[in-house]
Amino acid sequence: MKSSNKKGNFWNSIMGEILIAIGGFFLGDIRSKIGLAFLSLLLGIVVITRPFKYMDGNELEKSSIPFVIGTVLILISIVLIISWLRNRKTEKNQ
Numbered sequence: 001m002k003s004s005n006k007k008g009n010f011w012n013s014i015m016g017e018i019l020i021a022i023g024g025f026f027l028g029d030i031r032s033k034i035g036l037a038f039l040s041l042l043l044g045i046v047v048i049t050r051p052f053k054y055m056d057g058n059e060l061e062k063s064s065i066p067f068v069i070g071t072v073l074i075l076i077s078i079v080l081i082i083s084w085l086r087n088r089k090t091e092k093n094q
Contacts, residue, residue: 044073
């Protein structure tokens, strides 16, 4: 029974930190790994999905460069989240 309480507390604290990071992100604070991961994820999705346009309003055909940049930004966010989780688990075990 105690192991389930520890597991529940662990996930509750992770969710609490993520919610604080999301709130801080929208308020302009990205000092944590989670905040930087959210920014990187958001920028990656925007770069991939947003169309490019000329000054006159005609749409520009995308090359592979925006897709590569967007994918790299999303991968950076995934690496940051995994690093944050690993660091959190090692802190919890000590």
